Amino acid sequence: MYLSTLSFFLLHLIIAPLNIKGVNLDNVPFEKNYAPLWGKENIRILDQSQEVQITLNQNSGSGFQSLRKFGSGWFKLRTKLPQKDSSAVISTFYLKADAGDEIDFEFLGGNNKERPHILHTNIFTNGKGGREQRIRLWFDPAADFHNYTLLWNEKQLVFFVDDTPIRVFKNTTNKGGMYPTQAMKIIASIWNDTWASNGVPVNWNDAPFEAHYRGFGIDACQAQGTNTQECRSPKYWWNGEKFWGLNPRKIQAYKNIRSKYLIYDYCAKQPQIPECQNLPIY
Ligand SMILES: *[C@@H]1O[C@H](CO)[C@@H](O)[C@H](O)[C@H]1NC(C)=O
Ligand SMILES: *[C@@H]1O[C@H](CO)[C@@H](O)[C@H](O)[C@H]1NC(C)=O
Numbered sequence: 001m002y003l004s005t006l007s008f009f010l011l012h013l014i015i016a017p018l019n020i021k022g023v024n025l026d027n028v029p030f031e032k033n034y035a036p037l038w039g040k041e042n043i044r045i046l047d048q049s050q051e052v053q054i055t056l057n058q059n060s061g062s063g064f065q066s067l068r069k070f071g072s073g074w075f076k077l078r079t080k081l082p083q084k085d086s087s088a089v090i091s092t093f094y095l096k097a098d099a100g101d102e103i104d105f106e107f108l109g110g111n112n113k114e115r116p117h118i119l120h121t122n123i124f125t126n127g128k129g130g131r132e133q134r135i136r137l138w139f140d141p142a143a144d145f146h147n148y149t150l151l152w153n154e155k156q157l158v159f160f161v162d163d164t165p166i167r168v169f170k171n172t173t174n175k176g177g178m179y180p181t182q183a184m185k186i187i188a189s190i191w192n193d194t195w196a197s198n199g200v201p202v203n204w205n206d207a208p209f210e211a212h213y214r215g216f217g218i219d220a221c222q223a224q225g226t227n228t229q230e231c232r233s234p235k236y237w238w239n240g241e242k243f244w245g246l247n248p249r250k251i252q253a254y255k256n257i258r259s260k261y262l263i264y265d266y267c268a269k270q271p272q273i274p275e276c277q278n279l280p281i282y
């Protein structure tokens with residue numbers, strides 16, 4: 001009895017800090033929340049587990065994933081992309097469910113000249129994607145770390161680059177739209193494919209390609225099994241009304257960035273589909 005009360009209390013102490021706003025999540029060691037996924041020989045844990053370097057060379061790419069699955073949250077990683085000519089090199093940060101829901105940040109490498117880096121985003125529901133958007137970045141993403149964040153709650157899914165929202169996907173379930181609902185792991189990886197460079201091959205002279213990640217604290221709701229219902233609770237700060245839409249200042253920032261840097265948006269071709277309606281620019 002004493003023991004179980006105590007362990008219940010301790011369990012809360014361990015879990016609670018994940019859910020309190022303002023807790024410093026930047027110093028959480030990698031191993032607490034993540035583990036290698038593939039290409040283990042190409043993964044280096046640095047700076048007392050505050051930083052991870054994943055490498056692509058001619059033998060292999062590599063990747064890591066979260067130990068747990070989540071059903072809502074404020075998912076943030078700090079990333080610095082490979083330097084030099086990384087054409088056809090893809091670095092990622094995404095959420096993925098076994099049953100086919102997926103929310104992707106994919107960084108398509110470039111050479112900083114005629115092929116700038118491109119941030120490609122996509123959303124899959126039950127294995128169906130086709131929701132691509134692409135933007136150029138307004139800074140060199142290989143020069144320094146930047147924050148890439150996904151807000152996922154019952155109302156909307158927002159992709160942020162540093163503090164700027166670059167993509168909004170609304171929950172249009174009540175109008176017949178699709179929306180990610182499945183418990184997902186957080187994954188980051190580096191690999192190569194010439195779809196990312198319009199057929200230009202990898203410049204292996206510039207290998208190895210190294211992507212760096214920091215910020216391994218996770219501000220998200222851990223899913224119990226495959227059910228994410230409990231993760232819609234208002235007790236989580238990212239589910240609060242303040243996060244149901246963008247405020248006027250964020251809408252302005254969103255419009256400004258998109259007017260200058262958007263390259264491709266599937267919604268531009270089919271603004272009538274539910275998920276493309278009532279967005280800040282459609
Ligand atoms: C990223 O977020 C951290 C806080 O987690 C902040 O200290 C840093 O300045 C941010 N970086 C950028 C480029 O906005
Ligand atoms: C999407 O919104 C509907 C209400 O319109 C709600 O019932 C449902 O739980 C939401 N889906 C998710 C995954 O939050």
Ligand SMILES: *[C@@H]1O[C@H](CO)[C@@H](O)[C@H](O)[C@H]1NC(C)=O
Nearest residue numbers: 057058059191192193194202
């Ligand atoms: C990645 O590069 C390796 C080495 O050149 C090559 O064998 C492989 O086919 C490439 N992968 C893809 C998906 O193109």
